[in-house]
Amino acid sequence: MSTTTADEVQSVRRKRRGISREMCSDIVATLQVLIVTGAAALATPFATLTELPDGFLIEARPIVLISAGFLTSLVYVEALRQGGYFRFDQMLDPWGTARGVAWRFALILLSLIAACYALNLPQLLSRGWLVAWAVIGIAGVVASRFLVARILRKLSASGGLLCRRLVFVGAPNRTQYIAQRAAATEASVEIVHSFDQAALEDPESDEFITLQHMVEDGMVDDIIVCPKGDDDDNSMTKILDQLRRLPVHVSLGPHPIWVSRGGRLETVGEVPTYVVQRRPISGWGQFTKMLEDKVLGFLLLLALSPVMLACAIAVKLDSKGPVFFVQRRQGMAGDIFPIIKFRSMRVMEDGDDVQQATEDDDRITRVGRFLRRTSLDELPQLFNVLKGEMSLVGPRPHALKHDEYYSALIKDYAARHRVKPGMTGWAQVNGFRGETSEPEKMEARLRYDLQYIENWSLWFDLRILVLTVKAVLKPQNAY
Numbered sequence: 001m002s003t004t005t006a007d008e009v010q011s012v013r014r015k016r017r018g019i020s021r022e023m024c025s026d027i028v029a030t031l032q033v034l035i036v037t038g039a040a041a042l043a044t045p046f047a048t049l050t051e052l053p054d055g056f057l058i059e060a061r062p063i064v065l066i067s068a069g070f071l072t073s074l075v076y077v078e079a080l081r082q083g084g085y086f087r088f089d090q091m092l093d094p095w096g097t098a099r100g101v102a103w104r105f106a107l108i109l110l111s112l113i114a115a116c117y118a119l120n121l122p123q124l125l126s127r128g129w130l131v132a133w134a135v136i137g138i139a140g141v142v143a144s145r146f147l148v149a150r151i152l153r154k155l156s157a158s159g160g161l162l163c164r165r166l167v168f169v170g171a172p173n174r175t176q177y178i179a180q181r182a183a184a185t186e187a188s189v190e191i192v193h194s195f196d197q198a199a200l201e202d203p204e205s206d207e208f209i210t211l212q213h214m215v216e217d218g219m220v221d222d223i224i225v226c227p228k229g230d231d232d233d234n235s236m237t238k239i240l241d242q243l244r245r246l247p248v249h250v251s252l253g254p255h256p257i258w259v260s261r262g263g264r265l266e267t268v269g270e271v272p273t274y275v276v277q278r279r280p281i282s283g284w285g286q287f288t289k290m291l292e293d294k295v296l297g298f299l300l301l302l303a304l305s306p307v308m309l310a311c312a313i314a315v316k317l318d319s320k321g322p323v324f325f326v327q328r329r330q331g332m333a334g335d336i337f338p339i340i341k342f343r344s345m346r347v348m349e350d351g352d353d354v355q356q357a358t359e360d361d362d363r364i365t366r367v368g369r370f371l372r373r374t375s376l377d378e379l380p381q382l383f384n385v386l387k388g389e390m391s392l393v394g395p396r397p398h399a400l401k402h403d404e405y406y407s408a409l410i411k412d413y414a415a416r417h418r419v420k421p422g423m424t425g426w427a428q429v430n431g432f433r434g435e436t437s438e439p440e441k442m443e444a445r446l447r448y449d450l451q452y453i454e455n456w457s458l459w460f461d462l463r464i465l466v467l468t469v470k471a472v473l474k475p476q477n478a479y
Contacts, residue, residue: 040069043132156188170226226253329397344368394422
């Protein structure tokens with residue numbers, strides 16, 4: 001990021017660029033068409049003979065296969081466009097888009113196969129060609145995204161051809177904050193200058209004339225106007241009317257609270273709104289999460305039932321008291337439920353005085369120490385999962401007294417209750433298990449919990465479950 005001062009404005013001149021970010025999207029889309037079509041052509045040597053229903057063999061013609069590849073590429077590129085994969089920010093993130101790009105190619109390929117069979121034209125396709133086309137096509141498309149991202153990063157570096165040059169207009173405290181956040185979150189942004197709102201109300205002022213010259217010289221791509229508040233309507237109307245004469249993008253900057261909350265734009269009817277919080281798991285995600293918990297939870301309960309029986313016998317023989325330890329915990333949206341564990345201590349604390357276990361805690365029994373270190377004491381929570389009170393993966397629930405304490409101490413602590421608590425979680429597989437006697441440790445655990453909530457997916461859950469096995473085999477901070 002670089003900021004041009006008022007004294008430097010007149011000395012900085014750039015030619016108008018002949019290419020825009022929107023044009024880059026179309027160029028990359030055309031490139032994807034060529035890659036998919038070219039992959040179809042490269043795969044033609046792998047075409048095999050296709051047997052017709054009457055027993056005759058027919059060889060697929062290359063022109064037919066290449067034509068099928070071209071038509072499929074058009075559908076594929078449109079699917080990517082609808083998914084937002086040609087947005088400039090998405091093209092700069094090949095790792096984040098690789099799975100979606102490959103998955104859409106596979107879906108469209110399957111659709112092509114289904115269409116040929118539905119029309120009773122399977123002879124148009126060759127299995128060898130399909131496999132070769134899929135491999136070459138997916139590899140080519142994904143590799144091209146990485147190459148494109150590298151080129152675009154160079155072109156959009158500060159001062160580069162595709163660098164987005166911004167001018168901010170408004171109150172200095174707001175423009176400075178929003179400009180800093182914009183530059184911090186997008187490397188391809190250059191803050192050219194900031195103007196005070198009052199200075200531009202007069203079209204004959206030196207400041208407005210300077211801005212006009214900057215636009216004419218191709219120094220500005222976007223002007224972002226940051227309103228002061230509700231009492232600023234007349235002044236804001238004047239500014240926007242003045243800017244209408246300039247051939248440049250003009251947009252209203254968000255309120256600083258919107259920026260700090262990291263939301264997104266949506267519409268209610270024709271009214272634009274800014275969503276600062278969304279339901280973390282909804283729609284098909286909610287159904288998928290429920291199915292994951294019920295199916296995997298039931299299978300794990302069946303597979304681990306002999307282990308659980310052995311644990312129950314060991315607990316009973318080791319010390320006096322019940323086999324299970326039941327304690328109230330807070331679930332999703334503040335719902336209170338009884339969590340079930342194998343008893344690992346000589347006490348059954350559940351109230352206003354709940355002490356966390358420490359490394360040399362003499363309350364822990366001999367069998368309990370082994371159960372806690374291996375996390376076997378948590379296995380009865382599979383019943384909580386099947387009852388719908390918990391999930392296999394999610395933020396670990398804490399004692400009610402600890403929830404009350406940390407909610408008052410740590411900002412956004414209560415946000416972890418937006419989803420069901422889990423038997424294991426993203427924080428736990430990253431080393432944050434066991435005692436959290438210091439607020440800093442709980443803050444670190446909270447960061448991982450919130451990261452999980454905001455980025456949930458089925459694959460994320462499966463990854464955490466796999467990492468949980470590793471964490472159990474090599475336990476840390478578990479006592």
